[in-house]
Amino acid sequence: MNILYIEHYAGSPRHGMEYRPYYLAREWVRAGHRVQIVAADHSHVRTVQPQAGDERIDGIDYRWLATPGYTGNGVGRARNILAFNLKLWRQANHWAMAWRPDAVIASSTYPMDIWVARAIARRARPAPARLVYEVHDLWPLSLIELAGMSPRHPFARLCQWAEDTACRDADVVVSMLPKVHQHMAAHGLDLSRLAIVPNGVSPEDWSALREPLRDDVLNAIARQRAAGRTVVGYAGSMGLPNALDTLLDAAHAAQQDTGLGFVLVGDGHERLRLEQRVARETIRNVTLLPPIPKGQVPAFLAATDIAYIGWQRAPIYRFGIAPNKLMDYMMAGCVVLHAVAAGNDPVAEAGCGLTVEPESPAATADGLRRLAAMPAPERRAMGARGRAFVLAHHTYPVLARRFLDVLGAAPVAA
Numbered sequence: 001m002n003i004l005y006i007e008h009y010a011g012s013p014r015h016g017m018e019y020r021p022y023y024l025a026r027e028w029v030r031a032g033h034r035v036q037i038v039a040a041d042h043s044h045v046r047t048v049q050p051q052a053g054d055e056r057i058d059g060i061d062y063r064w065l066a067t068p069g070y071t072g073n074g075v076g077r078a079r080n081i082l083a084f085n086l087k088l089w090r091q092a093n094h095w096a097m098a099w100r101p102d103a104v105i106a107s108s109t110y111p112m113d114i115w116v117a118r119a120i121a122r123r124a125r126p127a128p129a130r131l132v133y134e135v136h137d138l139w140p141l142s143l144i145e146l147a148g149m150s151p152r153h154p155f156a157r158l159c160q161w162a163e164d165t166a167c168r169d170a171d172v173v174v175s176m177l178p179k180v181h182q183h184m185a186a187h188g189l190d191l192s193r194l195a196i197v198p199n200g201v202s203p204e205d206w207s208a209l210r211e212p213l214r215d216d217v218l219n220a221i222a223r224q225r226a227a228g229r230t231v232v233g234y235a236g237s238m239g240l241p242n243a244l245d246t247l248l249d250a251a252h253a254a255q256q257d258t259g260l261g262f263v264l265v266g267d268g269h270e271r272l273r274l275e276q277r278v279a280r281e282t283i284r285n286v287t288l289l290p291p292i293p294k295g296q297v298p299a300f301l302a303a304t305d306i307a308y309i310g311w312q313r314a315p316i317y318r319f320g321i322a323p324n325k326l327m328d329y330m331m332a333g334c335v336v337l338h339a340v341a342a343g344n345d346p347v348a349e350a351g352c353g354l355t356v357e358p359e360s361p362a363a364t365a366d367g368l369r370r371l372a373a374m375p376a377p378e379r380r381a382m383g384a385r386g387r388a389f390v391l392a393h394h395t396y397p398v399l400a401r402r403f404l405d406v407l408g409a410a411p412v413a414a
Contacts, residue, residue: 004101008108010039016047027400029059096123107134111162133166135175176322179343200394211295220287224261230372233304236325238268243310249361301332310339317342330386352386
């Protein structure tokens with residue numbers, strides 16, 4: 001097959017998040033398919049921005065479309081989205097007729113890329129391509145329930161129009177979220193066209209030689225250990241949905257009565273504010289550091305005692321969650337403190353940690369104390385259960401085959 005994968009924020013090991021398109025595409029290329037990823041050359045989730053143009057990474061063809069830079073979630077990001085889609089529209093005939101895709105995947109977090117993906121799929125030669133809509137988050141519902149946007153806001157209306165189009169016109173809808181059936185059906189999707197393919201990990205990346213941890217991170221962990229503290233780690237985005245204020249509240253309380261130390265690595269819209277808060281409130285047991293390369297994540301998690309992941313308390317999570325960082329935590333064999341109320345809970349399913357109510361500093365602090373008080377062998381056993389769960393259900397070789405099955409494509413024989 002020729003697979004055209006449209007993902008505005010797609011990344012790679014050399015550029016940073018988002019990793020899912022890379023890992024799926026790498027497995028498809030290994031199975032004998034051709035994959036072209038089209039992405040913007042500027043994304044708020046990448047650590048390294050590529051140059052506009054063409055690039056090949058591990059057999060995957062990338063086309064980076066030139067887009068304006070931005071910070072935050074305001075007008076600049078909207079302009080970036082508009083520029084990406086307009087440039088892709090101008091190339092639609094090329095992708096449809098010269099590249100001759102068999103499947104076109106619209107997967108840009110926001111749903112508005114469905115229109116250009118549909119045009120490319122319909123124009124494809126010698127026959128129309130299969131049109132796939134891949135669901136990361138439910139827009140505009142996430143914007144309404146998490147960010148407080150009015151359903152009548154023009155951007156929310158635009159997103160809803162796009163989501164309705166995808167539910168009506170896509171040959172297949174692939175969702176990372178496991179509980180979206182009722183929502184998608186309410187927007188016109190025949191549920192026989194829905195498949196669930198969650199996020200995962202690449203086992204070979206974890207078996208390869210790990211990159212040594214950056215000195216500043218090593219030193220921060222060493223200082224916590226020298227103070228006799230159990231180390232709580234966080235690696236990932238620093239935005240409002242990650243509920244890091246709750247963790248800082250718990251850390252502030254832990255200064256007084258427990259031996260917990262916190263090392264957070266990552267970047268995002270909230271990082272500067274969180275750093276300022278740590279300094280202003282003199283939260284001495286917390287260190288915030290810049291993001292580390294993906295190759296250093298296993299070493300970071302191996303050096304911590306407990307991994308934290310938290311969520312806002314929001315109705316949107318009734319449709320389920322599919323966090324990348326949790327897959328990394330579990331693959332690393334970490335015991336996890338999970339602060340969430342959602343339609344699914346991989347930590348509870350795997351038995352690899354404790355789940356507490358979200359946005360509750362008291363519950364978070366209590367959960368961390370309970371995990372810290374456990375004998376180390378018990379924590380290691382819990383972490384081992386998480387790793388076994390991921391290997392059984394969430395590896396990219398398995399997920400990529402499942403995605404191909406949805407497309408009705410068997411691997412090409414060598």
